[in-house]
Amino acid sequence: MITAAIVSLLAASLAAGQSLPSTAEVRPLLPTWKCSNSGGCVRQNTSVVLDWDMRSIHTTNGATSCKSGTKMDKSQCPDASTCAKNCVIEAADYASLGVSTSGNAVTLYHYVRTGGKLVNASPRIYLLGEDGKYVMMSLLNGEISVDVDLSTLPCGENGAFYLSEMVADGSKNPNQFNTGGAALGNGYCDAQCQGYCCNEMDILEANSQANAFTGHPCKGNTCDSGGCGYNPYAQGQKGFYGPGKTVDTSKVFTVVTQFQASGGRLTGISRKYIQNGRTINSGNINGCGNEGSTGGMTGMGQALGRGMVLAMSIWNDAAQNMAWLDAGNNGPCQSGQGSPSNIQSQHPDTHVVFSNIRWGDIGSTTKGN
Numbered sequence: 098m099i100t101a102a103i104v105s106l107l108a109a110s111l112a113a114g115q116s117l118p119s120t121a122e123v124r125p126l127l128p129t130w131k132c133s134n135s136g137g138c139v140r141q142n143t144s145v146v147l148d149w150d151m152r153s154i155h156t157t158n159g160a161t162s163c164k165s166g167t168k169m170d171k172s173q174c175p176d177a178s179t180c181a182k183n184c185v186i187e188a189a190d191y192a193s194l195g196v197s198t199s200g201n202a203v204t205l206y207h208y209v210r211t212g213g214k215l216v217n218a219s220p221r222i223y224l225l226g227e228d229g230k231y232v233m234m235s236l237l238n239g240e241i242s243v244d245v246d247l248s249t250l251p252c253g254e255n256g257a258f259y260l261s262e263m264v265a266d267g268s269k270n271p272n273q274f275n276t277g278g279a280a281l282g283n284g285y286c287d288a289q290c291q292g293y294c295c296n297e298m299d300i301l302e303a304n305s306q307a308n309a310f311t312g313h314p315c316k317g318n319t320c321d322s323g324g325c326g327y328n329p330y331a332q333g334q335k336g337f338y339g340p341g342k343t344v345d346t347s348k349v350f351t352v353v354t355q356f357q358a359s360g361g362r363l364t365g366i367s368r369k370y371i372q373n374g375r376t377i378n379s380g381n382i383n384g385c386g387n388e389g390s391t392g393g394m395t396g397m398g399q400a401l402g403r404g405m406v407l408a409m410s411i412w413n414d415a416a417q418n419m420a421w422l423d424a425g426n427n428g429p430c431q432s433g434q435g436s437p438s439n440i441q442s443q444h445p446d447t448h449v450v451f452s453n454i455r456w457g458d459i460g461s462t463t464k465g466n
């Protein structure tokens with residue numbers, strides 16, 4: 098089965114003086130649905146694009162990297178036009194970087210086997226429209242739903258499904274020259290100020306043992322990096338989420354997240370699950386830190402109203418072993434259990450599957466059409 102779109106960047110890239118991929122990139126298709134209460138759900142011809150930083154960028158006539166850490170090498174790339182002349186971007190091979198799609202499902206593997214060796218991939222992808230720009234989801238007074246399979250994610254692993262306020266064409270990127278825009282996954286930002294600082298709404302950060310949804314508003318470069326989150330275990334619901342629990346993470350379930358508004362202002366972020374035809378209500382966030390310093394609930398709502406980009410990733414956490422998500426007061430995992438080395442040796446095949454992504458008016462995404 099062919100599930101691929103060829104990126105044709107030539108004309109747009111030449112016009113913008115950008116570096117070109119040395120070969121065309123084959124991007125996996127991932128159909129999604131945009132829904133409304135009046136019109137039902139309409140299939141969108143969307144695809145996924147890997148983050149820009151996962152591609153090799155090297156000299157036009159050689160194999161010298163044009164990157165220096167996460168930025169461009171100043172000697173090859175003192176400015177945009179010189180950089181475009183000196184350097185090319187290699188097209189990404191999605192499968193070898195842990196990303197594949199089938200029908201309306203995308204699977205992300207943390208580790209991939211290359212020549213019998215286990216390699217760290219930890220991919221991050223974004224949802225791209227047919228126009229070569231990121232899909233801007235406006236979810237104020239709306240909802241988004243997704244089916245997830247987290248059954249192979251152990252303590253310490255994080256399957257993430259979230260929104261960042263990137264710009265639609267991927268052109269905002271203060272750390273390096275614009276080399277390919279959204280069609281090559283450029284322009285990432287989040288509330289930890291990776292790339293640059295921007296509003297972030299974590300719809301799902303989860304493994305088979307624990308999960309949370311968290312708002313991270315920003316005002317300029319001041320972000321609520323801790324955020325306002327809801328984790329059922331941390332709220333005392335210890336039998337709610339996990340293998341064999343009320344939300345049974347050994348099987349697929351649907352995650353529905355709603356953004357209620359009143360008078361154009363975000364008033365609540367709420368969560369429910371659907372599994373085996375049963376709707377299971379969960380928590381609600383109705384405040385989000387200091388409105389004056391980070392924008393709070395108001396700022397989060399304004400970003401949702403302007404539109405945000407859907408990002409998906411799988412990662413683990415050498416600094417804290419994801420304890421903020423799943424250990425101590427936050428989940429049933431033991432301290433240190435979720436270290437990357439434990440995961441790599443004991444769960445090398447860990448992967449997350451996101452499917453059946455639908456967004457639109459509140460109540461419109463789960464009617465089964």
Ligand SMILES: *[C@@H]1O[C@H](CO)[C@@H](O)[C@H](O)[C@H]1NC(C)=O
Pocket residue numbers: 139140141142
């Ligand atoms: C998706 O592509 C098909 C086939 O080219 C087209 O008929 C349809 O209108 C497209 N859908 C949207 C929402 O643009």
